[in-house]
Structures are given as structure tokens and as C-alpha cells.
Amino acid sequence: MAGETRSMTMIQAINSALDVMLARDPDVLVFGEDVGYFGGVFRATEGLQAKHGLTRCFDTPIAEGGIIGCAIGMGAYGLRPVAEIQFVDYILPAYDQLVSEAARLRYRSGGEFSAPITVRSPYGGGIFGGQTHSQSPEALFAHVTGLKTIIPSNPYDAKGLLIASIEDYDPVIFMEPKRIYNGPFNGRHGEQLRNWAGEPTAQVPEGHYTVPLGKAVIVRAGKDATVLAYGTMVHVAMAGIEESGVDAELIDLRSIVPLDIEAITASVAKTGRCVILHEATRFAGFGGELSALVQERCFWALKAPIARVAGWDTPYPHAFEMDYLPGPGRLAAALARVMED
Amino acid sequence: MAGETRSMTMIQAINSALDVMLARDPDVLVFGEDVGYFGGVFRATEGLQAKHGLTRCFDTPIAEGGIIGCAIGMGAYGLRPVAEIQFVDYILPAYDQLVSEAARLRYRSGGEFSAPITVRSPYGGGIFGGQTHSQSPEALFAHVTGLKTIIPSNPYDAKGLLIASIEDYDPVIFMEPKRIYNGPFNGRHGEQLRNWAGEPTAQVPEGHYTVPLGKAVIVRAGKDATVLAYGTMVHVAMAGIEESGVDAELIDLRSIVPLDIEAITASVAKTGRCVILHEATRFAGFGGELSALVQERCFWALKAPIARVAGWDTPYPHAFEMDYLPGPGRLAAALARVMED
């Protein structure tokens, strides 16, 4: 079923997931600004309109609320729409639709209606996109019960998680770390650009497979501290751990909601130390929830305060992008700090 | 200046703040859905149009994005607009305006433009208002740097904080716990309704005074545990502390952003135990940030895990309102739990 594997970038893996689902399920529609003929500003939908037809993959008006609202109506009808928001920064005009409608529909209707929609969107920083092409709003979705929030960190997961999202019965916000669309990024801006070729996670089956929502993965086993990360920051974390020399366990959450609480607590119970890493601004970010959960569930195992490494509490600052984004150095410093105690 | 005091309900105190500011500053305008002739669905603007004139206090189209967008434009021009959103649940259509525009304007324009606007809105549960008249979205604003978020718990603070908000140079979201507009509520639904008369905090000066943004207040001193609360939950916390028999210190945050971190850490450093109480759903709620901050700053003083008592992770459930909202019993149980260790 999953077929032959081949090396794919993350953007190719996403394209492949959409292609597979369009072919498999006539109820899947793909739409958004510039996703039709053009194939999307990041090429995620390239070739899909030509292959599957004008009514399967098409452009929309520039109206994010309308895109999501129509997707909800299609979902309630019985389709499985996959809507693209061109940059996740531009999801905010649709925030009310997602929170007040998509997330509540099943509950308030006593299960009569639901919105099995998937909202894909390029997410996060690192491409010199400035304020409105760089933000990381996962906390704004995590707090909204009824929504699922997924952030993959590599091609294999991206395809498997996207297919699982499309097949899921709940609304899923699928945020794609755009900095790693074409290659991993360890946070060191000066270094040579890498591409996905040769990475084990870039070996992606051509066909249908899923990665379950709500399951984290241990990217690096370790015994002295636990690092929680997702998206681009998984790669930064790996570099930071290496830089620190600490034998840290790195967990890629992959799924913000549902959260794999067991994987997290099992690791911290073992290591007794925890550093949380995300791009988003720190205050009331998702790291706060992670820290609170770890503290509540592993208090007696903790040997040092849980540390958070995150974007500063400023708007996303164009020229200071690399000062703003947490890099391996900041993670290594935090690891060193938690090891002191 | 502040003049004689008289006993006011919270809604009267808010009305008085607006009245004082309309009289004092010709650049203050008050507007929103039904706030003009009618005086607002909760009577917050009663009499203001008649007293100050049609162009000082007026109705708006039902378009929350437009209300906030126009307020931002007025603020940039040089006015100090005070916009009402009829229920804070209906602020979400304006979320993009608040996040992408109001919160960023000063920063992105290098200080050339700013949005000194105040957005007032009835907030929180307890009035059997169902899903969309009961929610507590402070976490969604706390995460957005550039916005200030205020939640008063009594008439005196409400007036002083609202005047301070209007006079502030940054955009302020001023959330008014509607359950305590007309009297305090300790979370015990069965008990006789109370009104503000006789409460010390209901003695409100007639004139101009401010309560500074960013300053918490110790409502009850105590030595064994710290309870952090705001809005209606301050009253619930007081009842819960009494029910528990624990000598807990109760801090009313009043201000979510800026947060009075010093008051919080000073208290927990002393008590070594902390319970956080809020109405909003728990997951990725503001309690997560509070828990993380306390843990980071008071780790070595902590004698027990920090506990969170919050709304369940469900949409706001009409008939189960009193099962959903944290009551004194749940707080008392949490206090008992943290005292065990």
C-alpha cells in the first residue's frame, strides 16, 4: 500500500500526501489562495490541479474566513476539505471560524454535525520573511479545545501525519515549518544550506501510510535531561544537545493536541531534568503548558527547574531574526544550566 | 480630584470611569454595539450619550473587526477611543485586528504610529449564558506581545484600572467579569445572591483616580500557600480558602499583562506552595504560564507541586455551568492536596 520509497523534501512529501488522498478519496478537495493552477507559493500543490482536475484543487478568493467557513460547510456536508492558508500569520482573519465554529460544531450539535477539515499552513520563522511570514501561533490553537494541532519536523512524518489529519474526524490545524521545507536547519545561520537528500526521514513511501496523531517520537535517547521540541526546533535541539555535551533525550512532540503526555512524563521521570524549546514568543506560549504539565506530573523526580528556551516577547523582528530565534547555543546554555543543579 | 466616594456596583463604577473620562478628555470616544441610546446590554454606558452627546458615545454596525479597526485608526490619529465588544466571545472576529494591527503598530512603524485604544468587554461565566456568552479568552491575548490585558475583580479596581487603561499609551483589553457586575459571587450557586453594597471595595470615588496597570494586590495575607486568581475567581478563591482552613495568601493579579511577577514570587518564596485558579479551560490556559513562571523562579522554595484549578477542557457547557466553573470546593481540595506534601 505504502509502496516504494523515494527521497523527498518535506514539500514533496506534503504534495505526495495530497496527491495520494485526492486519488484515493473523491471527497477530498484541496483549495486555497494560489493553490490551483500555480500550485501554491511554496509549491505544495504543484501539479495537482492538472492531474486531478479543476474542481478537485482550485484557487479561492483572498478571504481566509471564507476559506475556512466554506471548508466547514463542506465538511458538514460530508466532504474532507483540505484548505491552505498561505502563511499561518494570515490564519487570524479565520480565527473566529476555527474557534467558534469548527472547534465547537460537533459538541454544540450533540454530534449531528462536525467539521472534518484539515487546514494546512506554512509556519514559523527562519526565511527572512519578516513579521507576517514567520510567526508560530500554536499556543493560540492549543488552548482551543476541539481543535487538533500538528507540527511535523521531517518529510516522512509530514506525509504520514497529513494523511492521518485528512482522515481524522476532527478539525486539524496542520502547521508546516517552512524553514525546513527543502532541508533541515539546525539554527546556525552561517552554515551551508543542507537539503533533505541523505536524511533517513527523507525516505518516504510513494503510497498511502499514516503517522498517528498524538504520538511523540524519541529522536535521540539520553539519560541526563529531556528536551521537548517540535518543528524546526527539533533540528536546532539536536545541534544544541551536541554542542552542550549533555546526554539529553530529545522528544519530537509532532502533535501539540492531542499531546503525548506519556512519552513526556516517562522521559522526565527518568532524566529528572527538562528543557522546552519553541520558536514562538515565550509568554503564555505552549512551553508554559508543557512546563506546568511536567511539573505537575514529575515534581518529585525533578532535580532542577524546568527551563524554557523560546522566541523573545517581541513581535517577529525582520533583521534580528537570528537573534530572535532560539539557536543551538541558547539550548546548550539552558542544558548546562539545568545540569548545574 | 477623586472626590467623594459612594457605593457603586461594578457596572456603575465602569460607567463612572467612562463618564469621568468623557468629561475630562475631548479625545475620548465611547462606542460599540448598542452602547449609544440604549446604554449597552449591561448598562455600562447608560446615560452617557444623553450627557455627552451623540458623537461622543454611539452605536456601531455589528462588525467587531470594523469596530476595532476604526478604533485603531482613531487612535493613530490621536484620539483615545474606548470600544465595547458586547461579549468577549465576540471579540474573535476582531482578533486579527488586535493581534496583527493594534499590538504591532508601534513596533513596526518604529514608533511613528500607535494604537492607544481600550477594548472593554464583558467576560467569563456564571450567568447561564451558554457557550458564546461565558468564555474566558485571556490566554489568547496574554500570548500576544504588544497588548495589555486587565481583569478587575471589584468596583474600586474596575474604575481605577479602566481610567488607567484609557490613559495608557498601549492597546488594552479590559475584560469585565460579568458575573460580578452587580455583586460578588463566591462560586456557590445555591446561595442567596449578594450585592456590592457594604463591600469595602464598593466604596468608589466619584471623580478621577487610577489603579496602576501591572500591580497585583494581596487580598488575604497567609503563610502556608499562595493562591493566584483574578476576576470572579478571586471571590471563589476567598470562599475556597475559608472552606479549606488553610492559611493561604490570596493574590488578585488584576493585570494579566503586565504581570506583577514580583508580588507572585515574593509570596511563593514565603509560602512554598501555590495554587492557580482560573475559569478558562485549563490546557494552554494562562495558568500554564503562571505555573511555569513560579516554577522557574521559586523552584527551590517549592514544597509541593504547583496546582492548577481551572475550567475543564470542554467548550463552555450551558447546563453544566456549575460543574464546569471551578468552585470553592475544588480550590479547597487543591489546597488540601498541596498541603499534604
Added chain:
Amino acid sequence: MRNDRSFSLHIPEPSARPGGTPDFSHLHLEPAGAARRPVAETPGLEMRDMPYRFIRVLDEAHEAVGPWAPRIEPDMLLRGLRAMMLTRIFDDRLFRAHRQGKTSFYMKSTGEEAIPVAQSLLLGARDMCFPTYRVLGWLMARNYPLIDLVNQIFSNEADPLRGRQLPILYSARDYGFYSLSGNLGSRMSHAVGWAMASAYKGDDSLALAYVGDGTTAEGDFHEALTFASVYRAPVLLCITNNQWAISSFSGFAGAQEAPLASRAIGFGLPGLRVDGNDFLAVWAATQWAVERARANLGPTLIEFVTYRVAGHSTSDDPTKYRPGDEANHFPLGDPVERLKQHLIALGVWDEARHAALTEELDQAVRAAVKQGEAVGTLGESKPPVREMFEHVFATPDWRLIEQRRELGV
């Protein structure tokens, strides 16, 4: 340097406030039969006059006149009358139930019953209505069980929505009635999406959405119109212009500057302006729009001119912001009375039968209320508390499982 002319700020005001004399001349109505009826296939751009016309069928003598007069069997008219009367009686009784503390909230649709009732009867079982809180008539016309309404309003153990929703925010999929919510306007685009899905599937299910006059100001309204127009979705977009949005008159939605139906013009869509208190006009306009949609010509925007006779909800007193006798001055009369008189004029109805039907419906409502009371009213009875944790997701995650356990339910 200042220009010689400076600006001043205009704040719209209604024609009269409490104590004043109501005036509806700004509505620019036309007599029954006056408006032309283009063939349904007419291109949108060739119907730009229609929003300024006024489609009305029943004349002063209660006869159906003019090009819009529909052919409706008397039986169907009687079904309409019955559903309208039932709606009104139900509203009155449940409004009183609120006064008696049996429910936390209620909203009446008095004076606006013709719109949803006619449309509900005209549309098919597989069509989907995206309602507002003021179209109870839709359900009444389809014989939705009264007891289910009552139980929902009492939020009791038998509430079909399991205690999760504010009273009257029904959901009834089998009756072509989409889930209501408190948010205004946010479901209009769902109707468009539903219609697009139907069109994509080569289905024949069409969608019908309602918004109030006040709600047309929301950006959602515009986005729904844009998508409907661009994809030519088979959807009927209806504005129930009942002159008021809580305490704000329709001028705050822009109706003082142009008829709301004329919003259609900018999208190349037909915009009809219809007497919403005239069952036959509602029927005729809707039928025209359905015909057009079925010819794959896409959406129609219909403004129904009507009047909100009662207060906005149980939470307001309308005499605080409008003349107490304004309803009596509203020039389009009472939709129930007008249909009744038409049926009498047709010779198929009389006062005696009307009185008997009133009594019968009143009994039915009383019985349903009693039955609901037996289950329990507000605070006396509610669904099992574990229902709070169901249907958040298709399957609950650990948070919900743990929390349900913590609450012990």
C-alpha cells in the same frame, strides 16, 4: 494650513425614539403586483433594478395579484398558516416560561413567521437551512416534535442537545436545520460551502442561509457573498430585515443609505426585496431563486422586509429604545393575519375554524410544555454531567478522560 470647509461626524438616528411618532416612509414600499418578474434565467447584471423594487403579492383586499402571484394549493397555504400560528403560540408560551424561571433565555420571532415557514415548506427534505435564532418557523413547518424544543429550552435531562447549548440554539439535521450558535453571521459561509459541496458532488441539495439586517455588517456576510458569486454556488442568501438589531435600527447596517438587497449588485447577483410579512411573496421569491439555482445559475440574495414585534430577547425591554406602538405603524401588517384573511377570501377558511385551530395548537403547546416540565425545568433536571465531556472530539483524549474521572462522573 486648513481648508475652509472642515468635516463633521454623522451618526445615524432612527425616525423616532420612545415618545416619538414612528415613521416608515424610508422603506419605499410599492403596492402588491407592482414589481416586475424577470425570468429566472436573466443575467444578474440585467436585474439591477430589482433591489429597489418591492415584491408583494397580497393586496389590501387579501387577493394575490401581479406577476409574482404563486400557484399554491390551499392545503399548502393552510399548512403554512398552521405552522405560523404554532410558532407564535409556542413563542408566547415559552416566553412566559422564562418569566416563570423555567428557562434562562428565550427569543421570539413574532411578526416574522411567514419567512421561514414558507421557505421550509417550499424547500426539499434534502435541502439544508443555515438558520438564525429567529426562524423557529422552519422547524414548525416540518413538524419537529414540540417536546424536543421544550426539552432543549429547559436544558433538562431529555434535551436533544444534551445540555450543551443556550435555549433555542437548536440543531436538527433530519429537519434540514443546521446547528445554531450565538455568533452572528459565521454560518453563512458554511451554507456556501455546503452548496459548493453539493454542486461538486453533482447532488441536488441546495442551501439556504439567514442573517439579520444588523448581521449584514459582519465581514462574514461579504465573504459568503464573494464565494457564492465566484463559484456560483446553489445557495439562497436571505436577509431578514426586521428593522432592529437589539436597540440599533437598521441604519447602523447601512440600510439608510441603500436597500440591503442592493448589496447583491456588486457581486453581479440578483437581489430581491420582498414583503416578508406576505407568505405568498416569500414563497414566490424563494421559488424563483430555487429555479435559478436549479438551472445552475447560482445564488440569489433576498431581503425580506419585516418587523421584530417583540423585544430582541428576554433580556431587553424594547420600549426603552423605540416607540412603544411602533409595531402598529409598521406598514406591512401581521403575516398571520394576512394569510388568514387571504384564506378566508379564497373561501377555504373562516373565523370559527381559525379559533378552533388556535385552541388546538395552544393545547398541543401546553401539553408539550407540561411534558417537558415533568422531565424538569432549568436547574431541576439536566442531562448526566458526563455529557459535558462527550463530543468534544470524535474520541476523547487523555485530558477529557482524566478530567471526567476527577469530577467523578
Added chain:
Amino acid sequence: MRNDRSFSLHIPEPSARPGGTPDFSHLHLEPAGAARRPVAETPGLEMRDMPYRFIRVLDEAHEAVGPWAPRIEPDMLLRGLRAMMLTRIFDDRLFRAHRQGKTSFYMKSTGEEAIPVAQSLLLGARDMCFPTYRVLGWLMARNYPLIDLVNQIFSNEADPLRGRQLPILYSARDYGFYSLSGNLGSRMSHAVGWAMASAYKGDDSLALAYVGDGTTAEGDFHEALTFASVYRAPVLLCITNNQWAISSFSGFAGAQEAPLASRAIGFGLPGLRVDGNDFLAVWAATQWAVERARANLGPTLIEFVTYRVAGHSTSDDPTKYRPGDEANHFPLGDPVERLKQHLIALGVWDEARHAALTEELDQAVRAAVKQGEAVGTLGESKPPVREMFEHVFATPDWRLIEQRRELGV
């Protein structure tokens, strides 16, 4: 039971894709001088024909003809020509700077220069423009220092926006240019609020807002129109319909169904449809709208028909989604060339002077770029990192103070 006719989904398509033959007949243009010119005081409802007309002043012989022909001194026309030429030369050079890696991003306004230049010259120093990213001409017409533009684009130490903004998202309060942002449409209501504030204060400062054709689909557009109409705000709302929104043609905004200017009708506002490549037509239509606003008659919606000659930005290749020679088929020509020919026809300009001016402006741009390069280009130079923590609030709170300390800046 299914109806006999089932629906099908309509997806709009442009007249031609790469390899096809461009066709602009759907624009329904009129020759210069054809459109009537109502007096500015005409009630909105009496100008419902205007969105379907086409206001054009310069004819094929480069003469100004018809009722809209404005009286403009040759000096002013020359200022306009100069600003348009400067805009184009600057765009070309900075676009190249992107190719050379000196900046991360750039967007050109090639082909659309007449609109902001004419409006900037016409409006007063105290009026405020709420721009899009495609109206650089506004700043050029007001002699905004080139070096400030360059430094902003290079995000270098001298960037007036302190490194905080994507290149070209300028802010220039003293030049009547409101802070730009990446979000589409969200500042149109700011313009309305600004205009309301001006009206409230009895001031004479008016506001002018731009949105692209694609952006009209946003709900913000509708809400801005609603507020502008309801409060009769002194604001000019301008749509620059350049036929494309990145790769989507204007049909996805509904322009295939009705001219975008006709959106005005539903709000009772005048909607003008204007040749955006005709400096004199832009001037005349704007002057008319200003006159109307100054008479306290409120807003005007103006659709400027133009063409986006370049790609959307440095991030796309337009030949991937439209015929490579489409610009040559666009029937409204080049605004710079048309104004130049008009000036030559007037006898106040000639090819030699034009060439000399081109050279002069090119030198000025080169000098500014050089000066900016000396400060530093992308990655070579940036403002002090502590600027990251400034202006978040009027005064920083403890979080910003602590974090700045942690970063050691």
C-alpha cells in the same frame, strides 16, 4: 428523491494561461471622454450607472478630452511624470539589488505608478494615505528621501524602521504614509477610523486607502465600506485592480461577475471606474471624490483599472501562470508613456528632455543605492540588536528588560 437537474461546481478561469492569447475584452472599456461627470453633490443612489462607465481623459492622440478633463498646470504634470519615472527606475534597480542578494525581498509597482503619484500630488500634507505595498509612487511624489527607502530595503543600521520590517513595508507619517504591514486589507478600516476622528474633531484631514483587486474579498473591505457609509466618513477608498493577485486573476475576487466599483452601490456610495494608467483620469476622479468629501458627503469608492506588469514580488515568476506577453495586450498602455506623450503634445516636453531626466533620476537612484550599500546590505549591517526590544510597548515591562539582559544587548 432527487430533482431532475443536479448542480455542478463552477471554478472561474482567466481568459488565457501561458501559451494562450491574452484577451481583455471582459474589461468593457469606453473611449476617453465618454463617461458622464455628475456634479460632486449628486446623491449616491443617483450615480448607480457610474461603476459601469469608464472614466478616461487621455485619448489616442494624447489629448485630454471630455467632461472629466482636469485643469492641471504643466508644472504639476511634470512633477507627476518625474515621480512616476523615479518610481519605475527605483523599482528596477532595487529589484536587481534583490537578485544580487542585497535584500531579502522586493515588490515592483511597474505599470501602476500613475495612481499613487497623482493622488499624492493632489492630496494635502495633512491628509493620510493608508497604502498597500504597491504605491511607492506616493512617497516619490512627496520627495521622500531615496536613501531612507534604500536603507529600509537593506535592513541596515540606518533603516528608519530599525530593522523590524520586511523590505518595502515603509511607514512615513510626515509624508502622509501610514504604517504598512504584510496583512492584506486590515488597514482599510483604520483609514475610516482616521477619517471619523478627523470629522469628529472638525478637522480637515481626509484619509485615502488602497486595496488590491484580490484584497476586496476580505471581510475587512466590507466592514470598512459599512463604517464609511454609515458615518459618512471623509475617506477615499481605492481599489487598484491590476488584474492579478499573485497567480489568481481578478475573477477570484468576483470581477468576472461585476465591476469591483459596483460594490459601492449596495452602500449607497458613488463608485467610479477609472483608467488607472491615465494620470489625468486618476487626478480628475480623485479631485471629484475630494470635493465630495469636503462637502461632508462622505466616502467614494474608486476602482482603478490597471495592470501589474511585473511579477507579484521577487518570489514568483509570472510566466508560470499567465501569458508572457500579456502586458503588451493590456489595452490601457503604459502610464508613464501616456503622460509623456501628453506633455509632448502640450508642447512642454520632448524626447531629449525625457532622456536627460531619465539619466538624472537614474543617477540619483544609483547614488542612493551606493550610499545605502556603504552603510551595508542584507546581513552585512543591521541596527543595534537592542532595537528588537524597543517599541513593543510605550515602556518595556520586566519581560523585555530581562530578555534584553539575557541576550546581552
